Amino acid sequence: xxxxxxxxxxxxxxxxxxxxxxxxxxxxxxxxxxxxxxxxxxxxxxxxxxxxxxxxxxxxxxxxxxxxxxxxxxxxxxxxxxxxxxxxxxxxxxxxxxxxxxxxxxxxxxxxxxxxxxxxxxxxxxxxxxxxxxxxxxxxxxxxxxxxx
Amino acid sequence: xxxxxxxxxxxxxxxxxxxxxxxxxxxxxxxxxxxxxxxxxxxxxxxxxxxxxxxxxxxxxxxxxxxxxxxxxxxxxxxxxxxxxxxxxxxxxxxxxxxxxxxxxxxxxxxxxxxxxxxxxxxxxxxxxxxxxxxxxxxxxxxxxxxxx
Numbered sequence: 001x002x003x004x005x006x007x008x009x010x011x012x013x014x015x016x017x018x019x020x021x022x023x024x025x026x027x028x029x030x031x032x033x034x035x036x037x038x039x040x041x042x043x044x045x046x047x048x049x050x051x052x053x054x055x056x057x058x059x060x061x062x063x064x065x066x067x068x069x070x071x072x073x074x075x076x077x078x079x080x081x082x083x084x085x086x087x088x089x090x091x092x093x094x095x096x097x098x099x100x101x102x103x104x105x106x107x108x109x110x111x112x113x114x115x116x117x118x119x120x121x122x123x124x125x126x127x128x129x130x131x132x133x134x135x136x137x138x139x140x141x142x143x144x145x146x147x148x149x
Numbered sequence: 150x151x152x153x154x155x156x157x158x159x160x161x162x163x164x165x166x167x168x169x170x171x172x173x174x175x176x177x178x179x180x181x182x183x184x185x186x187x188x189x190x191x192x193x194x195x196x197x198x199x200x201x202x203x204x205x206x207x208x209x210x211x212x213x214x215x216x217x218x219x220x221x222x223x224x225x226x227x228x229x230x231x232x233x234x235x236x237x238x239x240x241x242x243x244x245x246x247x248x249x250x251x252x253x254x255x256x257x258x259x260x261x262x263x264x265x266x267x268x269x270x271x272x273x274x275x276x277x278x279x280x281x282x283x284x285x286x287x288x289x290x291x292x293x294x295x296x297x298x
Contacts, residue, residue, distance in 0.1 A: 016262060019281045021272055034183050034192060041190035043183060046246040058274035091281065092267035093260055097195040099268045111242055113165060118241035119248045123170055125207035132168045132240065
């Protein structure tokens with residue numbers, strides 16, 4: 001089991017400015033992880049990491065998350081081939097969120113729909129009505145072929 | 150009260166490909182919101198939005214979050230002057246996260262520490278030991294002056 005410093009044992013100054021990594025996990029032992037593409041900074045996806053996923057990501061050099069739906073470690077791309085090579089991991093001021101900077105391999109699609117990014121729809125208010133509009137990002141692979149569904 | 154479509158009433162296809170906005174709120178009525186700078190795509194901060202915050206952001210054109218610590222709507226920058234002008238709001242495939250694309254006004258600092266971004270520290274594994282290292286992003290304002298603490 002990977003163990004990190006309990007953030008409650010640190011002063012606010014140490015938590016926000018120090019060099020001790022003390023991730024503030026939620027009740028389920030998870031922190032939010034935002035994955036962005038190295039170079040372009042484009043947000044690819046949002047997922048979650050537990051202590052083991054963080055350690056495994058740093059150890060292996062491949063983004064590894066905690067799958068809440070499957071209840072297990074999830075090496076991104078292990079099924080689809082869309083592995084994510086770690087370029088840099090960052091934490092925020094209060095250490096309850098991470099930014100995972102990656103090189104997206106495979107077809108270059110982080111989203112299970114086959115698109116590069118999960119954020120392919122805009123939320124717009126038109127005449128007081130809130131709707132989604134597609135940005136037109138085309139799928140880079142066919143999910144049915146890759147996942148067989 | 151702002152009400153959106155309950156995502157459980159939509160098919161997976163409609164949730165992931167449709168034009169109906171049906172945010173999947175957590176048990177506290179919140180979705181994760183990642184704020185990025187228009188143009189550079191730099192991740193500035195991570196916060197949360199409830200239904201009201203989403204509607205108010207779209208209505209006002211200024212990023213408005215739900216402050217979990219204060220338990221109320223939080224128009225970003227109302228104290229510090231670091232308002233965020235909305236450029237675009239995006240949702241992800243399963244509609245449980247938002248990307249808020251903004252123009253950061255004021256000193257250009259989204260973080261309460263006075264820095265542009267909250268993600269000013271790298272998480273690094275060196276000889277098996279996980280530590281933080283500062284990226285060197287300097288504060289753009291003095292938090293003690295702005296927040297009086």
